[in-house]
Amino acid sequence: MSTIKGRRSDATKEAILAAARELFASDGYERATIRAIAASAGIDPAMVMRYFENKEKLFAAAAEFDLRIPDLAGTPLDQIGARIAGHVLDRWDGDETLMALLRAAVTHQAAADRMLEIFATQLGPAVLAIAPDDAATRAGLIATQVLGLALTRYVLRLPPVTAMDRDAVVAWIGPTLQNYLTGPRPGVD
Amino acid sequence: MSTIKGRRSDATKEAILAAARELFASDGYERATIRAIAASAGIDPAMVMRYFENKEKLFAAAAEFDLRIPDLAGTPLDQIGARIAGHVLDRWDGDETLMALLRAAVTHQAAADRMLEIFATQLGPAVLAIAPDDAATRAGLIATQVLGLALTRYVLRLPPVTAMDRDAVVAWIGPTLQNYLTGPRPGVD
DNA sequence: CTGACATGTCAACAAGTGTTGGCCTACACT
DNA sequence: AGTGTAGGCCAACACTTGTTGACATGTCAG
Structure with missing residues (x-):
């Protein structure tokens, strides 16, 4: 052999x-x-x-998967949100593994656990490096928006969301992610 | 009889x-x-x-369902985002129908269609009344964030998201919804 | 009481599921 | 040549699914 x-x-x-x-x-x-x-x-x-x-x-x-979060060291701090938004779109378009994971995670516990693990071990640390305070919460919020985008655009195929082109998505979602990542903690108002 | x-x-x-x-x-x-x-x-x-x-x-x-979007007439324009965020949490906690719909929509076409219909007929018009320009896109973005919150908080149960209390969720998510609803259309920059 | 009709139970069907063990085939090596 | 073995197929298993039709029970009008 x-x-x-x-x-x-x-x-x-x-x-x-x-x-x-x-x-x-x-x-x-x-x-x-x-x-x-x-x-x-x-x-x-x-x-x-x-x-x-x-x-x-x-x-x-x-469902073995790597988010491949890009190295954000060279990116200006105020453009990280847009960078992540673009990366999410690229990653989602190029690999069906994420879709398999998301679709399965909703009804299958093992898949949900895997998804949680991916976000905890891959997104978590990346956020921690940029926003050390409230890192977990901020990472969770980012997951909220990123997975919501994926759900409506790729799974449910909500027409107004699928109709947006890449630039429009980045322009709208980017600032949201930016705020979750580096924005002030709300509540004081 | x-x-x-x-x-x-x-x-x-x-x-x-x-x-x-x-x-x-x-x-x-x-x-x-x-x-x-x-x-x-x-x-x-x-x-x-x-x-x-x-x-x-x-x-x-x-899966017959009514979002019961509140009448936003009396709400100050700049607080609508927070109002919607709070309403989403209330609605989701009080009725399992939404969860049934979301869980089923991911793998079942008829359920997905129903979900699309609900957002088109109930959320769409409400947004149109407030932001007549780009109403469809803005409604889609709101769906993105709202469903993403529901997915991570109630279905996947992502720890940092479930850990946030109601006020924290409203304080973080509210401004995002507010921006999607009444914020300037990005892209000029 | 007698019948009619709504309400409910039982057992079975056909189809589809994950999973298993036995059997065949082709090729590498001596 | 023969032989061992990895790669592959077939038929069957035990079970679960949605769905159906025949049969039992209750309830109320006449």
Whole structure:
């Protein structure tokens, strides 16, 4: 066995993962059946079980995800909001994994936990580096707006939201994120 | 038959609806089974079919909903955002129908359509009355933030978001909604 | 009491689910 | 050549789903 070249099985394993991501993204956890995923990958359902023990673990493998929050060091402090807004759009358009995660998270506890973990370990620290005070709250607020945008634009496809082009979204959402990140803590008024 | 007093069946019909709302809200459309709903209502699954032809129509009946957007006429123009934020929290805490709708909308097309319709017919006109220009876009942005808040606070239960008390949520989210509603259209800058 | 009708229960169906074990095929190595 | 093994397919399992039709019970008018 040549461990140098990837084994042939790696190819179909990858095909299964791709099909799984696609169906989890479009149908959610329960409606994306193993049979449908296998059919979409052009193989037998039993193969899915061979490579990934069960559906739960298949999802876990398919939902592995990195937000790839950009290094914000070089960005002027007052443009970080817009930068994040643009990044969110790019990331969401280029990878269905996030959609699979969001769709599944709403009805499946394990997926919700994974989503929480991603925001806690990836968004949290990034916010902490910029706004050390109230970092958790500020990160939560950002999640609020970012996930709400994703939900209405990519899942529900609310017409006025899908109609906005990239620049408009950044121009509107950017300042909101900027405020959540670096704005004064409200309440004193 | 005395049409004056409600028939006895109306009671169980209402019990079914209540159980349906509860399970649709906590489990989503596919996981909320007719059998589980019937059991929770203390009756036979066949009764559900007798009163509501099928699962689809049961959901439609259970997801009947009114946002009850308050009359904003008496509210100072610059406090409308906070008013809406508070109203959203009240409405969400007091009625599981919204949660059922949101959870189901993510995986079920009919539910998504219903959600779109609710925002189009109830939120849209209210925004139009206040901000006639760009009303659709502004309503969409509001939906973005409101649904994002609901998603992270009530469905995903993101810790920093659930940790905020009512006043804090209103203080943070209110200005965002205010800006989406009455703020200047960005882009000139 | 007798019947009619609303209200409810029971058992079963057909279809679809995740999952399993046995069997086949092709290729690498000696 | 033969043989071991990884990759793949098939048929079946136990179970759950929405849905249906036949049958039982209650309630009230005559």
